[in-house]
Amino acid sequence: MPDKPIQPEGWSCPLPLKDYPNIVMGHGTGAKLSSDLIEHLFIPAFRNPALDAMADSAVLEFPAGRLAFTTDSHVVRPLFFPGGSIGELAVHGTVNDLAMAGARPLYLSAAFILEEGFPIEQLSRIVYLMAESARRAGVKIVTGDTKVVERGHGDGCYITTAGVGVVPAGRTVGSDRARPGDAIIISGSMGDHGMAIMSVREGLEFETQLTSDTAPLNELVETLFQTAPKIRALRDPTRGGVAATLTEFATRSNVGILIEETALPIRAEVKAACELLGLDPLMVANEGKLIAVVPAEDTEVVLASLRKHELGRSAARIGTVVSEHPGMVAARTAIGGKRVVTLPYSEQLPRIC
């Protein structure tokens, strides 16, 4: 059934919330102020029958198939950055985790931990962006929660989303299924999200602005399964970047992975920013890219189908699964040498999502 269109001007600072321009402790306590926030801010934005019932649980139809279930907390700093906000990340992160299991995302929950004093106008913008992202991804936000913590015990707004989806029969992907000879494909350029965040934090300026790639990947995954049902593994290389994803594939499949540095799609401004800050683009987070491991014979058909989609235009084969050096990722450099891609013990980019 069709949702009413969101009219941000109508609820961006709706009465009676206008009396409280900033979050106060009472907004998180189950009393009148909490209800105001739910009725005048969350419900109008996310409107759907399950949420409108305002029960502690949403009760929903679930199609035949296995259930995929995932969660992510979002603590990104700053809350708004070039190309997105914590709102888009909170929706796309969970949608993408479901899609990477081969699932069709259906329903999301959203739990907010707000800091006393957080402007309701900013919360409205975030909620509006979440609603728009959910609509774009074809999922419904059906249940939620709000807690408020005292000033100095939060950072404005933390959002935890969980999601459920259905895995259609016949789809089995897993990080333990890569086989020697398989091709490693990425759906587009690397490191855009991480470097967009860094550019804001470090005050870097380039001729072209660095922009986050945050996007919902579920449609792209549907396309993939239509053209290459024998996909072995799928993963969105978020925290830890492409290096972390490939290391996990190598470890769990007990295979080696060899990537070609010259084949890695990296935008010039991202490369420049990485060099400036001494970061390896292989380890920088993405929020709208996927890595697929597919049988070698499917390489061309997969690339062609990815490139037809707006979010896969720069798709590239970046490497191969090998039987040598099991558990290890190696990169062939531009001058023909090989280097081992090691994961950092800690990380250079905290609070990236």
Add this chain to the structure above:
Amino acid sequence: MPDKPIQPEGWSCPLPLKDYPNIVMGHGTGAKLSSDLIEHLFIPAFRNPALDAMADSAVLEFPAGRLAFTTDSHVVRPLFFPGGSIGELAVHGTVNDLAMAGARPLYLSAAFILEEGFPIEQLSRIVYLMAESARRAGVKIVTGDTKVVERGHGDGCYITTAGVGVVPAGRTVGSDRARPGDAIIISGSMGDHGMAIMSVREGLEFETQLTSDTAPLNELVETLFQTAPKIRALRDPTRGGVAATLTEFATRSNVGILIEETALPIRAEVKAACELLGLDPLMVANEGKLIAVVPAEDTEVVLASLRKHELGRSAARIGTVVSEHPGMVAARTAIGGKRVVTLPYSEQLPRIC
């Protein structure tokens, strides 16, 4: 399939976590330190096949029926209190929200927002208590996430759980289904959780310690549906207490509710603490109680079945749904007068769960 028993001594401060007695930023970044936390702390505690796959989503069998889906963030302060901790609350809160929809809880997610410097030993205790609570409630924690925020941007540990369950055919409950003549039943004493938290915060001492009632209610709900399948509404009176729950029933069902103050089960020490602090026990949070609205003719059978269960021994009928004063809750006082039960605009007890 049977889980291996949890052996807290084996992982309470396991190597290589011993090298880091406190949480550092790297524990939340997807690099080596994150993996250590997952492999050596979360997986051993929550062990089950879905979680062991360590994918971004758990993929699970889902039985025939409607899906119930819910989420709650937990920011209780202090983290440990008489009768429980944030760990039990995080599991029971979500299990109970599912049960109140008539659902059988199946799977939980757990997302942690940890503050830099938080002792890993405390995290271990919390995770152990979550695992024990999940086992007791018969649910599995199948997916999760960990983020770390800088010192001064959190409060040790926030936990957001989401849960899914299945609603068997024929079960329909809703806060809009109360009808004049229905009986209002509570499964036990009121205000225990809220006053336990307050007693710690305010340093109150009584002869008997005030103890939280945190408990999983799903078994009790199963019992209820077996004896009285025509239950109209179920709700656990957490934030805002019994008053908030009854006000919601009255509003959404467009009926009045009349409660008998002399029938309210309140432990003497809770009553004393409420008087001392000037709180109305009707508005104090519970974490292991349910309120059921049932047809009047089912009253005795429901009370009898509740009282047979450990968690329902003090069950009592506390009031009646009436056609007068729709949307309003009234209480008949000990001396025969009537007072209107109004919800506070804000709340006296922040961060209670």
